[in-house]
Amino acid sequence: QVQLVQSGAEVKKPGASVKVSCKASGYTFTSHDINWVRQAPGQGLEWMGWMNPKYGNTDYAQKFQGRVTMTRDTSISTAYMELTSLRLDDTAVYYCARGIQLWHMFDYWGQGHLVTVSS
Amino acid sequence: SYELTQPPSVSVSPGQTATVTCSGDDLGHKYASWYQQKPGQSPVLVLYQDTKRPSGIPERFSGSNSGNTATLTISGTQAMDEADYYCQAWDTSAYFFGTGTKVTVL
Numbered sequence: 001q002v003q004l005v006q007s008g009a010e011v012k013k014p015g016a017s018v019k020v021s022c023k024a025s026g027y028t029f030t031s032h033d034i035n036w037v038r039q040a041p042g043q044g045l046e047w048m049g050w051m052n053p054k055y056g057n058t059d060y061a062q063k064f065q066g067r068v069t070m071t072r073d074t075s076i077s078t079a080y081m082e083l084t085s086l087r088l089d090d091t092a093v094y095y096c097a098r099g100i101q102l103w104h105m106f107d108y109w110g111q112g113h114l115v116t117v118s119s
Numbered sequence: 120s121y122e123l124t125q126p127p128s129v130s131v132s133p134g135q136t137a138t139v140t141c142s143g144d145d146l147g148h149k150y151a152s153w154y155q156q157k158p159g160q161s162p163v164l165v166l167y168q169d170t171k172r173p174s175g176i177p178e179r180f181s182g183s184n185s186g187n188t189a190t191l192t193i194s195g196t197q198a199m200d201e202a203d204y205y206c207q208a209w210d211t212s213a214y215f216f217g218t219g220t221k222v223t224v225l
Contacts, residue, residue, distance in 0.1 A: 104209035
């Protein structure tokens with residue numbers, strides 16, 4: 001069965017960077033996009049960008065351009081999202097989600113990775 | 120930026136029909152997807168391509184999309200359907216989520 005397993009929670013200081021991982025299994029990693037979505041405490045879902053694991057090309061939401069980088073290691077079927085220059089309002093649960101671009105939807109989601117930014 | 124607007128809350132009695140709307144400019148010409156999120160859990164896809172249900176999603180979940188409004192309908196609502204619901208669409212090379220609707224089963 002398809003699974004996206006994310007790394008655990010962590011605390012970061014303002015100005016630091018965080019790199020979140022997302023390990024895929026149960027399907028061919030390079031066949032589907034990986035999207036990243038975040039959710040601040042008590043707030044809604046916010047799309048950050050997507051990556052094509054086969055070619056490594058990416059597209060980022062305008063809000064995060066310049067601060068986010070999405071990469072992958074196909075040898076271990078793992079996608080990464082790095083966010084730099086962290087601010088207090090970057091505190092959120094960060095989800096990876098498998099995307100089906102043809103139908104513009106996300107059919108499987110990781111369990112989420114809580115990043116707390118605190119001084 | 121593309122905005123998708125949902126009502127903050129919808130209340131429904133068990134066994135009745137819950138209707139959640141999602142409004143966006145010319146949304147009817149885009150694919151709408153819907154996600155269910157229960158407290159402390161990851162979102163789950165319940166509808167895609169406006170009306171299609173993924174495997175394992177009950178038939179009581181249905182959808183439509185026309186004009187500027189997509190609609191999620193839950194027929195015969197059950198207590199387990201109490202959750203937050205988000206619509207989603209793709210516009211100009213980006214995904215956007217709706218503001219979210221809390222469905223309460225009274």
